[in-house]
Amino acid sequence: MSFWNQEFTCAPCGTNISxxxxxxxxxxxxxxxxxxxxxxxxxxxxxxxxxxxxxxxxCLQACGGEGGKAPAAELTSVGLTRxxxxxxxxxxxxxxxQAFMEDEDEDEDEPAAESSLxxxxxxxxxxxxxxxxxxxxxxxxxxxxxxxxxxxTRRSLPVYNFKEKLLTTIRDNHVTVVEGETGSGKTTQVPQxxxxxxxxxxxxxxxIIAQPRR
Numbered sequence: 001m002s003f004w005n006q007e008f009t010c011a012p013c014g015t016n017i018s019x020x021x022x023x024x025x026x027x028x029x030x031x032x033x034x035x036x037x038x039x040x041x042x043x044x045x046x047x048x049x050x051x052x053x054x055x056x057x058x059c060l061q062a063c064g065g066e067g068g069k070a071p072a073a074e075l076t077s078v079g080l081t082r083x084x085x086x087x088x089x090x091x092x093x094x095x096x097x098q099a100f101m102e103d104e105d106e107d108e109d110e111p112a113a114e115s116s117l118x119x120x121x122x123x124x125x126x127x128x129x130x131x132x133x134x135x136x137x138x139x140x141x142x143x144x145x146x147x148x149x150x151x152x153t154r155r156s157l158p159v160y161n162f163k164e165k166l167l168t169t170i171r172d173n174h175v176t177v178v179e180g181e182t183g184s185g186k187t188t189q190v191p192q193x194x195x196x197x198x199x200x201x202x203x204x205x206x207x208i209i210a211q212p213r214r
Contacts, residue, residue, distance in 0.1 A: 004049040011043035012036035014156070020055060024062035040064035045183075050158040052183035087137030133204030136195055154192075157185035166190060167197050 008023040009016050013035035017023045026032055028039050036042040041063035046052045055063070145151035154160060159180060170176045180186050191207050198205035 004047060004051045005053045007047040007049070007051075008053055008055070009045040009047045010035075011045050014045065016047065020059040020062075023055065024059055027063035045153075045156065046158060046181070046185075050181040050184040081140060081142060084137065084139045084141075088139070091134050091136055133206060135202045135204050136199045138199045139196075154185075154189060157183075157189055159185035159189045163193050167193055170194060 006019050007016065008018075008020075010023075010026060010032060013032055015026060015031070017026050027041055032042070033039045041055070041060055044052050044055075139148075141148040143149060147154050159166070159178075166176075166178065178186050178190060187209060191209055194207060195205055197203075
């Protein structure tokens with residue numbers, strides 16, 4: 001087992017702990033209770049190597065909590081202003097479009113093609129981006145942090161150190177492949193970087209996020 005698979009970063013307090021025994025002791029300590037609001041396991045952040053280790057069942061049991069799980073967190077507002085919400089809603093409505101086009105190449109003299117369900121069809125369904133995408137609106141959060149109420153957490157993810165390089169590469173190339181450890185922020189941060197960059201530059205952006213394993 002590698003060294004980094006035993007390096008834990010506690011989610012509520014951001015403390016780095018080496019080894020499962022020390023991590024379990026930390027989860028029962030006063031500092032952790034002050035940050036998490038309870039004693040017990042409350043989640044992990046990626047460590048300095050960008051790895052989020054998986055504690056063993058014995059470790060989770062020693063950490064305490066509800067079966068090694070943190071209590072359900074209450075939903076809180078992310079602090080978007082009403083103006084920002086209206087702008088986002090308007091942009092989403094304007095950029096959502098689905099077109100149905102007839103197949104212009106189909107020969108009317110030929111019999112209709114049969115689909116896999118046995119239904120004849122003479123139309124082709126085409127889903128595409130609208131020709132005139134609107135630039136995303138600039139989002140202003142309540143508070144002083146331009147990255148929002150989770151700004152500190154976003155900056156702590158490994159992918160943040162490559163933000164400018166990623167944006168430059170994406171602008172200059174038709175296809176960009178990003179590879180990184182699980183929990184480094186590929187899926188959650190890169191789309192936000194692209195969206196925020198497009199808003200700042202008043203450029204249209206068409207972003208689709210997929211999780212094929214979920």
